[in-house]
Amino acid sequence: GQNIDQPTEMTATEGAIVQINCTYQTSGFNGLFWYQQHAGEAPTFLSYNVLDGLEEKGRFSSFLSRSKGYSYLLLKELQMKDSASYLCAVMDSNYQLIWGAGTKLIIKP
């Protein structure tokens, strides 16, 4: 079967750095997406990785290792507004998006 694993919840301190991991087992691979979802709102697109390596976008970076079936989202200089759920999703060989359950990130002052 197809599976995406990410931690259920993480806590970090304002100003710090946090890394949210995602591991996957899917039928083929056509890219990995990270989305941010604030409570009560719809998801918003953060990043897309299809090749191995690190993609940096301001305070957020996303890393991919296809051989390990592994990705992480790195958030630097955490702000209170970064408190949200972070969803990892993988596109399989049929271009179907397989969603992880999301990681709830709690930022403390």
Add this chain to the structure above:
Amino acid sequence: GAVVSQHPSWVICKSGTSVKIECRSLDFQATTMFWYRQFPKQSLMLMATSNEGSKATYEQGVEKDKFLINHASLTLSTLTVTSAHPEDSSFYICSAKKTSGRGGPQETQYFGPGTRLLVL
């Protein structure tokens, strides 16, 4: 940009009535749109995938006669919840993407703001 709108954002209705939710891609043509449902503190659940001009593909366990989907144009898809009951109360979210089955960042799904449905 890639902006998706949904209307209405909130709807309260009586049990047994039907509710229509619209999803529009405002600045791009969406070959494929998706409808999700999310219950409080739970994951996104894909309900159905719709391609313009063809019938929607429903996920297992989703009643196609209850959740009617119409993707009449490249910028509009509608979800109609027929004979709504309190257990249908949920957060319904649509998403749209520009291409289908070619891979790459064009496969990114862009989400509408969601519609909260409360059935009394």
